[in-house]
Amino acid sequence: MKDMLPAYAAGSLSGADRDRVRAHVAGCPRCRADLAGWQAIADAAPPGTSIPDPGQVVRAVLTRSAIEGSTGGLSRRRLRHLAALVLAEARLIRLAVPIASALVMALGVVLVLLQAATSGATAEDAVTAAFDAGGSAGLVLALIAPIIAAAGVAGTYRSRHDPVAELVAATPASSRLLLLVRITLVFGYDLALAVAASVVLTATDAAGTTSLNALVAAWLGPMALLSSVSLLIAVQFGPDVALGVAAGLWAIRVLSGSVLTRDAWPTRFVVDAWSTNTAVLVASAGLAAAAVILAGRVSGEPHHGRRATHPL
Amino acid sequence: MARRPEPGSDEDLLRSIAAGDATALSRLYERHAGALFGYLHRLAGDRMTAEEILQDTMLAIWRSAGAFESRAKVTTWLFGVARRQAHNRLRVRPGPQPTATELSDRPDQGAGPEELAIAAAGGTPVAAAIDLLPDHHRDVIALVFVAGLPLADVAEVLAIPIGTVKSRLFHARAAVAAALVAQEVPE
Numbered sequence: 001m002k003d004m005l006p007a008y009a010a011g012s013l014s015g016a017d018r019d020r021v022r023a024h025v026a027g028c029p030r031c032r033a034d035l036a037g038w039q040a041i042a043d044a045a046p047p048g049t050s051i052p053d054p055g056q057v058v059r060a061v062l063t064r065s066a067i068e069g070s071t072g073g074l075s076r077r078r079l080r081h082l083a084a085l086v087l088a089e090a091r092l093i094r095l096a097v098p099i100a101s102a103l104v105m106a107l108g109v110v111l112v113l114l115q116a117a118t119s120g121a122t123a124e125d126a127v128t129a130a131f132d133a134g135g136s137a138g139l140v141l142a143l144i145a146p147i148i149a150a151a152g153v154a155g156t157y158r159s160r161h162d163p164v165a166e167l168v169a170a171t172p173a174s175s176r177l178l179l180l181v182r183i184t185l186v187f188g189y190d191l192a193l194a195v196a197a198s199v200v201l202t203a204t205d206a207a208g209t210t211s212l213n214a215l216v217a218a219w220l221g222p223m224a225l226l227s228s229v230s231l232l233i234a235v236q237f238g239p240d241v242a243l244g245v246a247a248g249l250w251a252i253r254v255l256s257g258s259v260l261t262r263d264a265w266p267t268r269f270v271v272d273a274w275s276t277n278t279a280v281l282v283a284s285a286g287l288a289a290a291a292v293i294l295a296g297r298v299s300g301e302p303h304h305g306r307r308a309t310h311p312l
Numbered sequence: 313m314a315r316r317p318e319p320g321s322d323e324d325l326l327r328s329i330a331a332g333d334a335t336a337l338s339r340l341y342e343r344h345a346g347a348l349f350g351y352l353h354r355l356a357g358d359r360m361t362a363e364e365i366l367q368d369t370m371l372a373i374w375r376s377a378g379a380f381e382s383r384a385k386v387t388t389w390l391f392g393v394a395r396r397q398a399h400n401r402l403r404v405r406p407g408p409q410p411t412a413t414e415l416s417d418r419p420d421q422g423a424g425p426e427e428l429a430i431a432a433a434g435g436t437p438v439a440a441a442i443d444l445l446p447d448h449h450r451d452v453i454a455l456v457f458v459a460g461l462p463l464a465d466v467a468e469v470l471a472i473p474i475g476t477v478k479s480r481l482f483h484a485r486a487a488v489a490a491a492l493v494a495q496e497v498p499e
Binding site: 003006007009010011012013014033036037038039040041042043044045046047048049051052054055057058060061062064065080081083084087088 | 332333334337338341342345346349350353354359363366367370371374375428430431433434435436438439442453454456457458460461462463478481485488489
């Protein structure tokens, strides 16, 4: 009987045993006293702290398993873990962001379609109408696609105040992997949006004489460049600064194309810088790589063990 | 032929985890993290170390869920994993082999005056006394009272006979009582 008292105090006895003990203790003062001691230990033993947030722990586990493979190299298990990580990160993205991006892109497409419809109706020369439409389709996409992507990408680098980054920043590799996964998701999504918009415009002939390739070329370079600049600034200075800089840079580009004098060399330089060519694409890749490398370092504090302080 | 696990049971979750289902890992965590983390916290002494060990444990579960054989209970397997991870982090050697004195010197299981004083002492002194216990005593106390494992399961996790579990419990209680007397808590 005395043997069962600790388990009774712990609440781990099965029903029949529990009833037997309860019945016995009711009539036995010695055992009652004994039980009280066990109960005091049972009450004092649990530390009573709350568990770490499940989402954070699971994400940290997924990231670590994708990096620290138990077998070397790209085993199938690591790929499956990587896929689980990508899925988990995708679920993290606030729904408002992809929806907003899609809506803005859709708005742009609608504007071009409207313009094609109206200019088609008023222009006398079909060729001129087609040419105008092509130019405007390219222009609209070239103006909105980059800023959508840059804004999305700026949000992917969450600073040291991100609890997930805290937990995961055990190694620089895991911070970088996490960032890579996020920017692939966001930029990939925005890229798909822009391609879809281009396809729609080409298919409905709203783009006029512009081929799909030419239409994509109108926005691809600027999108890559603005996004990579945004990412680098986000890693170094934070997502808010990155968003501000991207918006500012883009405002200058938009103004250069319309309000400011077209022929002055600064505006021509600005417009040329934001175009699609090898130099621009290479520069974008370089900036993005620098950002990812920096992301591992910026966390700053020692790799192993936890940080000394928790963010508020 | 292995019998199919009940849907939603711990075994079922482990099976899903072995197949790479992260949601199942999350559900298993939500079910058992309270007991696991409390145990690890008691064992490690501070919250931060316990969090690290908990993460190591979940990672080990994620990777080795496929190695679980349905012969054991899931909970005993989980705590076995947790204990191994704790030993890795804390560099605690596995509990000392029960010495001859421990086995033969079963304390009088009746409650002496010191043991009765435990009930009177109240929460904080008792918790402090538990913290001062040697590792193998704290281990047993944590498994029985924090994790709430039945004694048979505790014996399985620690890989010792159930009789040794009981005697360790009683020794632990005696040690807590002695520590309380030594503290001489002023009123």
